[in-house]
Amino acid sequence: MSEIERESMEVDVLFVGAGPANLACAYHLKKQVDAYNEEAQKNGKPALEEPAILIIEKAAAVGDHQLSGAVINPRAIRELMPDFEEQGFPTEHVADDSQFMAFFRNFHVKSPIVPPMFQKNGYHVASLSNVVKWMAEKCEELGIEIYPGFAGDEILTEGDRVVGVRTGDMGVDHEGKPKSNFQPGMDIMAKCVVLGEGVRGSLTKQLLDRFDLHGDNPQTYETGIKEIWRIKPEKHKPGRVIHGSLFPEFLNELNGMWLYDMKDNLVSFGFVTPLDAENPNHDPHLEAQRFKTTKFMQDLLEGGELVRYGAKCVPSGGLYAQPKLYCNGALLLGDGASMLNIMKLAGVHTAMKSGMLAAETLVDALAKDDFTTTTLGGYTERFRNSWAYEEHMEARNFTGSAQLHQLFFLMNVPLLIPTKGRGLVDKLSTQPGHANMKRLSELPEKDRKPHPVEFDGKITFSKEHLVQFSGTQHEVDQPSHLVVADTDVCATACLEEYGNPCENFCPAAVYEMVDDPGSPNGKKLFIHHENCVHCKTCDIADPYQVITWTPPEGGEGPNYEKM
Numbered sequence: 001m002s003e004i005e006r007e008s009m010e011v012d013v014l015f016v017g018a019g020p021a022n023l024a025c026a027y028h029l030k031k032q033v034d035a036y037n038e039e040a041q042k043n044g045k046p047a048l049e050e051p052a053i054l055i056i057e058k059a060a061a062v063g064d065h066q067l068s069g070a071v072i073n074p075r076a077i078r079e080l081m082p083d084f085e086e087q088g089f090p091t092e093h094v095a096d097d098s099q100f101m102a103f104f105r106n107f108h109v110k111s112p113i114v115p116p117m118f119q120k121n122g123y124h125v126a127s128l129s130n131v132v133k134w135m136a137e138k139c140e141e142l143g144i145e146i147y148p149g150f151a152g153d154e155i156l157t158e159g160d161r162v163v164g165v166r167t168g169d170m171g172v173d174h175e176g177k178p179k180s181n182f183q184p185g186m187d188i189m190a191k192c193v194v195l196g197e198g199v200r201g202s203l204t205k206q207l208l209d210r211f212d213l214h215g216d217n218p219q220t221y222e223t224g225i226k227e228i229w230r231i232k233p234e235k236h237k238p239g240r241v242i243h244g245s246l247f248p249e250f251l252n253e254l255n256g257m258w259l260y261d262m263k264d265n266l267v268s269f270g271f272v273t274p275l276d277a278e279n280p281n282h283d284p285h286l287e288a289q290r291f292k293t294t295k296f297m298q299d300l301l302e303g304g305e306l307v308r309y310g311a312k313c314v315p316s317g318g319l320y321a322q323p324k325l326y327c328n329g330a331l332l333l334g335d336g337a338s339m340l341n342i343m344k345l346a347g348v349h350t351a352m353k354s355g356m357l358a359a360e361t362l363v364d365a366l367a368k369d370d371f372t373t374t375t376l377g378g379y380t381e382r383f384r385n386s387w388a389y390e391e392h393m394e395a396r397n398f399t400g401s402a403q404l405h406q407l408f409f410l411m412n413v414p415l416l417i418p419t420k421g422r423g424l425v426d427k428l429s430t431q432p433g434h435a436n437m438k439r440l441s442e443l444p445e446k447d448r449k450p451h452p453v454e455f456d457g458k459i460t461f462s463k464e465h466l467v468q469f470s471g472t473q474h475e476v477d478q479p480s481h482l483v484v485a486d487t488d489v490c491a492t493a494c495l496e497e498y499g500n501p502c503e504n505f506c507p508a509a510v511y512e513m514v515d516d517p518g519s520p521n522g523k524k525l526f527i528h529h530e531n532c533v534h535c536k537t538c539d540i541a542d543p544y545q546v547i548t549w550t551p552p553e554g555g556e557g558p559n560y561e562k563m
Ligand code: SF4
Pocket: 482, 505, 506, 507, 508, 509, 510, 511, 531, 532, 533, 534, 535, 536, 537, 538, 539, 549
């Protein structure tokens, strides 16, 4: 439908995604322009024109797609807004009891020492969804416009520069034909496009390929499953933040968990597994349910009720997988810029900091009216001179250690902090997680079938049940936003070699091989796109790399209220 007439609008800076990185950037940009103008007035220099700033967000409301284990290091928000607490930052508790544990089926061992990366005392426990809602209000108070329900569909370029973004069409049926409510997407032209789409953003992917911005190592990922539970009041311990791993599974796959207490007797539980498993039966949802069969979790959740469920990938590649942060007319922020510190399993503070550094660069660009790499390159310089970079330096060989060997990981990680991230070998390379996946025939007989968990319907649940707690919704009559380039592969090579791992790795039961007598092997792929929780696992983990996650109609997807 490229020939249809589209509305067009122009702004100075267009932000794609209303997450913590972009909101911090937009807020700081406004404040920095004011500061620049005050200084200019004092020195008799020309002032900057007030920039037109627009933020578009694919969720129906700001915050709906935000999912994170939000135990937030306050360093960045304090720099952004020193009086953030007085201004109503939605802190639920301040952590004062960091714990580190090894979990076994029937017992757990609490470490007498909490490793520095899991020391969270003084950090703010919050719902990330509430944090970004609050940040959006602060931006709107400064006159920044936010359009929720608008998904960025395509990067617009002219020659070697980004000039804008086309938003997605609305009201298209499953055959791609316009329905009665059809609304074409619009072209938003901007001097600079700032991509803070979160992990594996679809426009970020386009940009990385189009301008060859990929980092030295390929990006790697982990999938986090998150559940919010309301527990019995006597079990609720505000201020507690637990990190740990499940044994003996940890010796095969470096899993990790978090648990912390929120307001109203709620606890946030998350289980994270790397997306580089050798076994195609690897199932992040199943691993999280297995963790809940430990005595610790059974005791904690007994008598409680599940409130919310969600899933999200996080980038784990860190500094060595960091893409180039800019090109002519565009900047990358937050998860899309590999800003998450996987060693600390923390990315909100570094995302915000990346936003602030980008904002300071944008002030330069506005002052010089130059949005080419000459000026936008200052963002990388600022990052390299920041505490966020220092933090990343310490973690730079974390994922490389994990991919090399579990024993090497256990030996090397304790050395990373005292050696400022060098460890025993620097620099360790990584490979994309999907390249690690083995064919079923290459695995020992005992590992060729999934190791199931018997769901009790009280504490452990199936994907189909849990996805109802994500609040996700998608119009059924539209083209699937999960685009599989070659579904023949699913029914032939993938079924025979890997046993269709999409049925395992998707935490929302989106992919199903259904009976089809006409297909080779009697099966064909059916996509329940309406279940998708936008975690991006399929786009990353598919061994043939034929699945592409694209944004569905604006306003669709999960509703991560309280998450
Ligand atoms: Fe995640 Fe893909 Fe499943 Fe959607 S379809 S929930 S993005 S794995």
